[in-house]
Structure formats: structure tokens, C-alpha cells
Amino acid sequence: MERPEVSSRELIDQIRRKARSDAEFFESLQPIKRALESPELSYLTRHYKLKVDEVPPGAGGPVRRLKARVKRWFRDTTLKVLENYLHEEREYLSHNTQFHVELATKLDVLGFEVRQMAPRLEELRQMTYDLELAHRLLEERLDRLEKTTPE
Amino acid sequence: MNRVAVVVAAWGNPWDERQVTARRIAGALANKARVEVCRVDEGTDSRTFATDGPFEVHNFPGSSSSVKRREWLFGSFAGALDGFDEICACAESEMVRRVKDLPQTIQNEFTRAHGGHSPDLLEHLAHEPYDCVIFMDHRPASTVEGIARVPPSSRVVLVPFAVGDPLEWCPAYDPVFDRPDRLISLTSEGSTILSSRSPSTAGRVREVGFVQQVPDLARRTDPLRLEERPYLVVSKDWSAGNLFATVYSLAARIQWDFAGLEVVAIGPGADSLPEQDVVKIHEVDNQMDAWRWVSRALAYWDPEPRLAIGKGAIEAMLYGAPLLAHAGKGATAEYVMEGDAGVLYSSHSEFREAIRVLLDEPTRSALGRQAQRYALERFSDPQSFTSRATTAILGD
Numbered sequence: 001m002e003r004p005e006v007s008s009r010e011l012i013d014q015i016r017r018k019a020r021s022d023a024e025f026f027e028s029l030q031p032i033k034r035a036l037e038s039p040e041l042s043y044l045t046r047h048y049k050l051k052v053d054e055v056p057p058g059a060g061g062p063v064r065r066l067k068a069r070v071k072r073w074f075r076d077t078t079l080k081v082l083e084n085y086l087h088e089e090r091e092y093l094s095h096n097t098q099f100h101v102e103l104a105t106k107l108d109v110l111g112f113e114v115r116q117m118a119p120r121l122e123e124l125r126q127m128t129y130d131l132e133l134a135h136r137l138l139e140e141r142l143d144r145l146e147k148t149t150p151e
Numbered sequence: 152m153n154r155v156a157v158v159v160a161a162w163g164n165p166w167d168e169r170q171v172t173a174r175r176i177a178g179a180l181a182n183k184a185r186v187e188v189c190r191v192d193e194g195t196d197s198r199t200f201a202t203d204g205p206f207e208v209h210n211f212p213g214s215s216s217s218v219k220r221r222e223w224l225f226g227s228f229a230g231a232l233d234g235f236d237e238i239c240a241c242a243e244s245e246m247v248r249r250v251k252d253l254p255q256t257i258q259n260e261f262t263r264a265h266g267g268h269s270p271d272l273l274e275h276l277a278h279e280p281y282d283c284v285i286f287m288d289h290r291p292a293s294t295v296e297g298i299a300r301v302p303p304s305s306r307v308v309l310v311p312f313a314v315g316d317p318l319e320w321c322p323a324y325d326p327v328f329d330r331p332d333r334l335i336s337l338t339s340e341g342s343t344i345l346s347s348r349s350p351s352t353a354g355r356v357r358e359v360g361f362v363q364q365v366p367d368l369a370r371r372t373d374p375l376r377l378e379e380r381p382y383l384v385v386s387k388d389w390s391a392g393n394l395f396a397t398v399y400s401l402a403a404r405i406q407w408d409f410a411g412l413e414v415v416a417i418g419p420g421a422d423s424l425p426e427q428d429v430v431k432i433h434e435v436d437n438q439m440d441a442w443r444w445v446s447r448a449l450a451y452w453d454p455e456p457r458l459a460i461g462k463g464a465i466e467a468m469l470y471g472a473p474l475l476a477h478a479g480k481g482a483t484a485e486y487v488m489e490g491d492a493g494v495l496y497s498s499h500s501e502f503r504e505a506i507r508v509l510l511d512e513p514t515r516s517a518l519g520r521q522a523q524r525y526a527l528e529r530f531s532d533p534q535s536f537t538s539r540a541t542t543a544i545l546g547d
Contacts, residue, residue: 004491019500
């Protein structure tokens with residue numbers, strides 16, 4: 001049989017791989033989300049190198065307070081993005097059929113479905129990247145500020 | 152000459168692919184037999200007779216049904232609507248379970264909600280000595296109630312339009328699939344679904360394919376209100392279902408990603424769709440205008456996962472438009488895979504990525520060329536279709 005110029009099967013595989021990589025990205029956000037929801041924020045502290053605990057005692061109260069504020073802002077904003085995302089996914093499922101949502105919820109597969117469908121992940125990825133970038137810039141400024149802050 | 156009855160719940164609407172199929176099959180048989188179309192007409196109180204080309208058409212009075220009633224019934228008793236766009240495996244098996252448990256009264260109501268209930272038709276089928284009676288579609292009452300009334304001496308053939316829908320497991324349909332001497336499928340997937348229904352169906356399935364042609368005039372003349380921007384086109388009879396919510400939902404997700412791309416919904420009933428800024432709506436009530444839109448589209452979007460034929464997709468392929476289709480069971484997905492005729496999606500992310508693929512012009516052109524080649528090879532030979540249909544229905 002004549003080989004096609006373009007194979008639909010290969011294109012669909014490519015589409016699915018890309019969509020799956022979005023889903024995997026979402027999966028990778030789950031620990032962050034869980035950590036953000038925890039009162040200790042230890043995960044965030046460890047992974048985003050806020051080093052709040054490493055600030056030497058007496059190294060400038062105002063800087064520590066500023067760092068804490070940044071940490072809160074980052075947590076709140078990221079949570080908001082994630083919550084919007086989840087809300088929209090639920091809306092889609094709800095529109096899809098109310099029955100499906102009920103069943104999915106009962107079977108505890110809603111999370112699975114959300115990851116499977118994963119709309120707007122590219123946007124989420126970009127927003128998270130922007131947030132992280134903004135956070136790092138602030139962190140650098142704070143580090144510089146910390147170094148120049150008199151005891 | 153054989154005397155053949157073609158029993159239909161509706162007849163003559165070119166936008167309904169089941170009705171178009173009925174006409175194609177009746178037309179093929181008219182070469183070798185006297186064909187009488189037995190149609191249930193919900194708008195009449197008495198039996199009437201007419202001719203339509205080579206066919207004699209018997210109109211039988213019937214009780215009224217509607218899409219809304221059907222949705223309400225199934226929504227109330229089985230827990231979901233038909234025509235839903237996505238379904239996971241767990242929901243599907245749960246629906247099959249619920250459908251198998253429907254009380255008999257509800258099964259009867261549900262069957263009649265698909266139209267075609269006519270005591271006059273049943274009386275006619277019981278007493279007319281047809282050599283062969285062909286029932287179109289397994290769902291309407293004209294089939295479910297009619298198939299039991301055909302005398303044992305007559306050959307019975309069913310064209311079931313089975314697409315793997317959970318509703319096909321409604322027990323009311325069991326005798327419908329058991330009695331016929333032949334089960335006619337139009338696609339490979341249809342054959343697979345029918346063959347796997349029960350051990351007794353496998354040997355009775357015959358695949359006849361489909362035939363469709365389109366005029367070149369549509370390609371040479373522009374539709375009204377055509378703009379320069381590329382567009383995805385969805386063409387269907389919007390009065391026959393609630394698919395617009397799905398189209399809107401997906402289109403809304405991509406409108407900011409692909410700012411230059413439009414989604415255009417055309418077909419009869421489009422004027423009644425809600426006003427919004429996401430999907431452009433054009434009321435088109437004749438096939439030529441629809442073909443004009445389809446022939447110029449970036450791609451033909453088929454959001455309906457369970458079509459038995461995908462007539463609109465075939466027309467689009469004949470014009471060289473690639474397909475963008477839901478990956479669920481159905482004819483369009485089969486065409487995409489067999490003919491390398493486009494791309495499939497099963498989630499919002501995949502839909503977005505699929506459009507990205509189609510916006511790459513070399514890829515889109517190649518898919519369009521392949522779609523056209525495939526459709527010409529598979530769907531544009533009336534002689535071959537006639538021969539397959541008459542052999543399968545009237546006897547091997």
C-alpha cells in the first residue's frame with residue numbers, strides 16, 4: 001500500500017504526547033499544591049530556597065517580614081491559579097453530563113479525568129513560570145537588600 | 152420481480168444521514184425490485200400514498216415524538232442524555248447496566264420516543280406478502296414493533312446504525328437483532344460492533360459501504376458572508392440535537408490561542424442557536440450553500456463521536472478538506488485513521504494541539520489531498536455500492 005505523505009496515526013500520537021506532557025506537568029504540580037496547602041510550607045521553603053529559617057537571628061527583622069510577605073503572595077497567587085484551573089475543569093465535566101460528574105466523583109476518578117483532559121495547561125504552565133520568575137527576581141533583590149541591611 | 156418494503160420512521164430530509172442512507176439503499180434496490188417505502192408520518196391522521204422517483208411511498212399515521220421527549224425520558228430513567236460528547240469507560244459500563252435494567256414500560260416509552268409508532272403500519276406489515284422487508288435504524292418503534300409482525304415467510308433485513316452506544320443494549324432491541332436474516336453495516340467499525348454483539352449476529356453481518364458525490368459548482372462559487380480568515384466548519388441540522396454546547400465549549404477554549412481562526416456553524420436551525428461571540432452562525436438550509444462553506448474550510452470539524460456514516464465528513468473529504476474529529480467510536484474517526492484524512496482529539500488539550508497541527512499549511516494540504524483520494528476511492532462508485540447492497544439484502 002502506498003505510504004501517505006502525512007500519517008494521521010503519527011500526528012495523533014504526537015498530539016497525544018504533547019497533551020500528555022501537559023498532564024504530566026500538572027501531575028508535577030500536585031506536590032507543590034499539597035505543600036502550599038500545608039501550614040508549614042516546608043516544601044515551598046525547601047524547593048524555592050526562601051531560606052527563611054537560614055536567616056541568621058537578628059539579621060534584619062524588616063527583611064524577614066518582607067520575605068514572609070513574598071512567600072504568602074506567591075502561595076496565594078499560585079493557589080488561585082490552580083483553583084481557577086480546577087474550577088474550570090469541573091465546569092467542563094459538569095457540562096459534559098451531570099451524571100458523569102456524579103459517577104466520577106463517586107468512583108474518585110475526578111482527579112484522573114481532570115488530568116486527562118487538562119485544558120489550559122499551557123497557560124497555567126506559563127503563569128506558573130511567570131510567578132516563579134517574579135518570585136526569583138524578588139528573592140534576588142531581597143538577598144541584595146539583606147546583604148546591605150545593617151545589623 | 153421481488154417486492155420489497157423499506158420501513159422508515161422518517162423520510163426525505165437530506166440533512167439526516169439515516170434518512171439519506173434509507174434513500175441510497177432503496178435506490179440501489181430499485182434496480183432489481185419493486186420498492187415500497189413504508190413511512191410513518193407524524194403529521195397526518197390517515198393513510199396516504201405518493202410516488203417519489205422510483206419509489207412508491209406509503210404514509211402511515213403515527214403518534215408524535217420529539218427529541219426533547221426522548222432526552223427527558225432517558226434523562227429521567229437511565230440517568231444521562233444521548234448525544235453526550237465525552238464518556239469515560241466507567242460511566243459507559245454503568246450506563247449499559249442501567250439500560251439493561253430499564254422496566255418494560257419505560258423501554259416501550261423509550262422506543263416510541265424515537266418515533267415511528269403506527270398501528271396502521273403494523274397491520275400493513277402483518278398482511279402484505281413482501282418478499283423482503285428492510286427496517287432502517289434499530290431504534291424507532293416502526294422497527295422494534297414492526298419486525299415482530301412480519302410473516303415468517305418474508306425475508307427480514309435490518310440496517311441498524313449501530314455505533315457502540317450504551318443504549319443499543321436496551322433489552323427491547325434484542326429481538327430486533329435476533330430476527331433479521333441480514334444485518335447491514337455501512338462501515339468497518341459498524342461491522343465489528345454488530346459481529347461482537349452476540350455469537351448469532353456475526354454470520355449475518357454484511358458491509359455495503361456508502362456512496363456520496365458532491366458538485367464542483369460549490370467550490371467555484373463563494374458562500375454569502377465569507378470572510379478572508381481561515382475557519383473550521385461544523386455543518387449539521389441544529390434542530391435535531393443539543394451539540395452546540397459542546398461546540399461552544401471547545402471553541403471558547405481556543406479563541407485566544409488562535410486569534411485569526413474562526414469556528415463557523417452552518418445548517419438548518421442555526422438561527423435558533425444562542426447569540427455569542429465565539430462561534431459564527433450561518434443559517435443554511437440548502438445543501439449547495441453548505442458545500443460552499445465546507446469546500447473552503449481549513450478543516451471540517453465533526454464533534455459528534457457516534458455517527459454511523461459521517462455524511463458531512465465524506466462530503467468534506469471529497470472537497471479536499473481534512474477532518475478534525477472526536478476520537479470516540481464512529482464513522483468519522485474510522486475515516487481519519489483509514490484514509491490518513493485528518494486528526495482526532497479526545498480532550499481539550501488534544502483539541503488545541505490538533506488545531507496547531509492543522510494550521511501548519513503543508514501538513515493540512517497533505518491531509519486534505521489524502522482525504523480526497525480516500526473518499527474518491529471509497530465513496531464515489533454508485534455501481535459498486537448498488538451491487539454490494541442488492542447482493543447483501545436480496546441474497547448472496
